[in-house]
Amino acid sequence: MNDVIYTENLTKAYGQTFAVNNVDLSVAKGEIYGFLGLNGAGKTTTIQMLLGMITPTSGTCYLNGEKVHSKNKDIWRHVGYMVETPYSYPELTVRENLDVICKLRGIRDKSCVDWIIKNLQLEAYAAKKAKHLSMGNNQRLGIAKALLHHPPILILDEPTNGLDPAGIVEVRQLLKELAQNKGVTILISSHKLDEISKIATNIAIIHQGILIKKISGEQLEKQLHKTLLLDGKNRLAIKHTLLTAGYKVTTNNEENSPLQMKEANAVHDPGKIATLLVNAGYPPTLLQVVKEDLEMYFLRTIQEFGGDQHE
Amino acid sequence: MNKLFASISVEFKKLFHSKIPLITLLTFMLIPFIGGFFMFVLKHPDFAEALGFISTKAQIIGSADWPSYLSLLAQAISIGGLIIFGFIISWIFGREYSDRTIKDLLALPLSRSTIVLAKFLTSFIWCLMLSLFVLLVGLLVGMMLDLPQGSKGIVAEGIIVFAVCATLTVLLSTPVALVASIGRGYLSPLGFMIFTLILAQIVAVAGYGAYFPWSIPALASGAAGNKAYIVEEVSLIILLFTSAFGLLSTMLWWRLADQC
Numbered sequence: 001m002n003d004v005i006y007t008e009n010l011t012k013a014y015g016q017t018f019a020v021n022n023v024d025l026s027v028a029k030g031e032i033y034g035f036l037g038l039n040g041a042g043k044t045t046t047i048q049m050l051l052g053m054i055t056p057t058s059g060t061c062y063l064n065g066e067k068v069h070s071k072n073k074d075i076w077r078h079v080g081y082m083v084e085t086p087y088s089y090p091e092l093t094v095r096e097n098l099d100v101i102c103k104l105r106g107i108r109d110k111s112c113v114d115w116i117i118k119n120l121q122l123e124a125y126a127a128k129k130a131k132h133l134s135m136g137n138n139q140r141l142g143i144a145k146a147l148l149h150h151p152p153i154l155i156l157d158e159p160t161n162g163l164d165p166a167g168i169v170e171v172r173q174l175l176k177e178l179a180q181n182k183g184v185t186i187l188i189s190s191h192k193l194d195e196i197s198k199i200a201t202n203i204a205i206i207h208q209g210i211l212i213k214k215i216s217g218e219q220l221e222k223q224l225h226k227t228l229l230l231d232g233k234n235r236l237a238i239k240h241t242l243l244t245a246g247y248k249v250t251t252n253n254e255e256n257s258p259l260q261m262k263e264a265n266a267v268h269d270p271g272k273i274a275t276l277l278v279n280a281g282y283p284p285t286l287l288q289v290v291k292e293d294l295e296m297y298f299l300r301t302i303q304e305f306g307g308d309q310h311e
Numbered sequence: 312m313n314k315l316f317a318s319i320s321v322e323f324k325k326l327f328h329s330k331i332p333l334i335t336l337l338t339f340m341l342i343p344f345i346g347g348f349f350m351f352v353l354k355h356p357d358f359a360e361a362l363g364f365i366s367t368k369a370q371i372i373g374s375a376d377w378p379s380y381l382s383l384l385a386q387a388i389s390i391g392g393l394i395i396f397g398f399i400i401s402w403i404f405g406r407e408y409s410d411r412t413i414k415d416l417l418a419l420p421l422s423r424s425t426i427v428l429a430k431f432l433t434s435f436i437w438c439l440m441l442s443l444f445v446l447l448v449g450l451l452v453g454m455m456l457d458l459p460q461g462s463k464g465i466v467a468e469g470i471i472v473f474a475v476c477a478t479l480t481v482l483l484s485t486p487v488a489l490v491a492s493i494g495r496g497y498l499s500p501l502g503f504m505i506f507t508l509i510l511a512q513i514v515a516v517a518g519y520g521a522y523f524p525w526s527i528p529a530l531a532s533g534a535a536g537n538k539a540y541i542v543e544e545v546s547l548i549i550l551l552f553t554s555a556f557g558l559l560s561t562m563l564w565w566r567l568a569d570q571c
Contacts, residue, residue, distance in 0.1 A: 044571075051418040054569035070423070070566050077420040083571065087411040091328040100324065103317045104419050104426075145415065 003062075004029050004153055004185040005050065010059035012045050012209075019045040021209040022059070027187055027202075032179045034200030035189040036298065042209040043189040044084055047157050050187070051081055063153060077105070080151035082159055086142020090131030094122055094141055097130055101145050116144045119174065135162040143171060147178075154178070154186045160195060172199050193298040205301055212305045224292040225300075226267045231258040231286035232277065241280045242273070258286055314421045318429030322403065326433060331402050335395055335437075339445050342387040347452035349383070350375045354456065376460040377453060381469025384449045385476045385532035388442055392480035393508050393525060395441070397487040400434045401500035404561070405491035413570060423565040431488065431558060435481055442477035446470065472532060475542065479528040479550055485557025492564050521546045524553040 005027035012020040020042040027033040037043045048054045050061045052068045061068040066075045088097040098113045117126050120140045125133060133141065139162045146154060154175070160168045176199055178184040190196045196203055197220060205213040215223065232238045239259055242249045250260045266273055270287050277284050292300075326332060352359045353375035373379035407413040416426050450470075453461070491500040511525035520526035527546045542550075 048569075048571045053414065053417045053571045055567075073420055073422050076418045079418060081418055083414045085411075087414075089325055089328075089412055090410060092325070096324065096328070100321050101415065103321050104416070104421060106314065106317065106420060 002029075003027055004031075004064055005033070005155070005187050006062040007046070007050065008060045008062075010046060010049060010061060011057045012042075012049060012054065013057045018209045020049070020056075020206075023206065023209075023211045025187075025204060025211070027185055029185050030179055030183040031202060032175060032186045032188060032200045034193075034196035034203040035187055035206065036191070036193055036196055036203055037189070037206040038191055038302070041191075041206045043191075043206055044157055045209075046206070047081075047083060047155055047187070047189060050155060051079070051083065052076075053083070077149075078151055079153045079155060080146035080149065081155040081157075082142045082146045083157045085158075085161065086138060086145070088130035088133075088138065088141050088145075091129060093127050093129050094133070094137075094144075095126045097141060098144060098148060101148055105149050107149055112148055112150070116148050119147075120144045121170070136164055136167055139163050140167065147174075150182075152182075152184055154184055154188075156186065156188045158190055159188060160190070168195070175199055193294040197294055205298065207302050207305055210305075213301055220297075224294070224297055225262065226292065227290050228261040228266045228270055228273065229258040229286060229288045229290055230261065230270075230273065230277075230284045232282050232284045234282055235259065237280075238277060238282045238284065241277060241282060245276055247273075314425050315429055315432075318421065318426055319432055322429050322433035325406075326403065326437060329402075331399060332437065335399055335441055336444065338395055339391070339441050340448060342384060342391060342445050343449035343452045346380060346383045346387065346449065347456055350380050350453070350456050350458060353379075354458075375456075375458060377458045377462075377465050377469065378460055380449075380453050380456075380458055381466070381473060382533050384445065385469070385473045386529065388445060388473060389476045389480055389528035389532040390508070392438070392442070392477060392528070393483065393511070394504055396434070396438045396481055396484040397500065397504035399438055400431075400484045400487045401491045401497055401504070403430050403434050404488045405494070405497040405500055408491070408495035409497060417570050424562045427488075427562045427565050431485065431561075434484065434488075438481040438484065439477065442473075442481070446473055446477075449473075476528045476532045479531060479542070482550060482554040483524055483528065483557075485554045485561065487557070489557050489561045489564060492561055493568075522549060524550045 003026040005025060007023055007025045010020055010023040011018065023042070023046055025033070025046070035043055035046070045054065049056045050063065050068060052070060063075050064078055066072055068075065089100065092100065095113060095117065098116065099110070102110060102113060117123055120143060122137070122140055122144060125137055130138065130141065139159070143156070143159055146156060160171055163171060175186055175188070179186055188196065188200065197217065200217060202214065202216050203220060204211055230238065239249050242261070247261060247266055248263055250262070251257060252260070261267065261273070267289055270289060274284060274287055352362065407416065417423070487500045487504060490503040491497065494500060507525040511520070511523060511529065514520055514523040515526040515530065520530045521543055522545070527542065527550050531542050
């Protein structure tokens, strides 16, 4: 087993309800693995089992080849983590909160506190009590606590929640750098495919506790549906012309929205459509191939599985 | 051992950056001053008469002398300690759940038992320091009042009774930690403390106080009207068993129960 993070038939049931059902994850060294799901899909429960915070009903988790269980405390030396919204001791300052983690992790070299404060742009807040931090800065502090001891494994649950756009980019870059330059293995959960797809090399989608899809970044690109949008002065005539030529044309319910064509022969050869319409005397004013929105892909995947979009 | 010391220092850091030490210290300071005030009232009947109902209450305590005063301090630490010590331990354990900081303590390269033990030791140390403070201030107040019957033997006996009562009450706070951990916050332990305090009074009145852990410190202090007595062996065993149960079950809860 060469995977740094590995789960086998991981299951957590509460009575008859399965929060996580037979989840198999495998994350290789240096990989950024996106773990995607709607709220309540089972992401956090899976992560909590990986971190030994809750005991699986069945199945096993391995980190660095070692089985996760309550007595195996040494594996946590190599793991940095953040579960859901991070909380810090409100009466302690940012620096003191980091010092606390340093002490509990047995780190003697306190320079790591300065390093992380600098890297996560927390210098201005270092002497500020955690209870006075904004949500975004609290999030930064949570990430700082996870990265403080330079762990080779990072498990982050919704790390960019509450961050402003600049903060999101910073964290994304930091994680990319850690994976690429330092070989850090990262499991990152989110309910935003758009965000995950920007950094993850592989993505797993969990829904209602079941892992419904595993896909690489490259495969994801290929699986995104494409649509040809077209419009013109006489939309009705254009539609009629295309239907007569044997194409399928749809419109959405919004007024003035362009016509849509999803067939491969239209999407892959829009020039042919343009020629057809010009020859018919209805030249298009809009002819654009658009890729499916990532969120739409995510919701479509869930719908194909047969689940509700919102739990 | 280093890990335990590190955990204790972290717990003290959290404790002393909060308002809990100040709140508990100020609350406990009421004990010697109120006790001293009662002694003053008993010692000066003219003043007591002017105060009306206060003098009546004060007379229940007995006479204005060192044995009564030290017995009063011991009774106060036995009964008030159940609340204050319980409050301290419920804060030390329950705040991790209320502030949701518990997650930071669960996947660390030190055992959860070490963290729990550090929390217990921190609360024990602070509770005993508070008791010592009450005793020292109490002795100072007693000296200022110039109470009679202050022979070395009487004062030493009073100090021993106070120390025994304080220690027994501190030991009884461990089940509060279990309730705070299971209840994941402050509310259930506070309810538990009030429940045990009321039950302790009822059981003591029914005559079974020696067998009910939360009645034992008060009985040892002489609150039942008898002279402070040496704790019976069976009472001591019951109390120590309760304390050990609270400590070990809290450790097991932290180790084995789902924490999030």
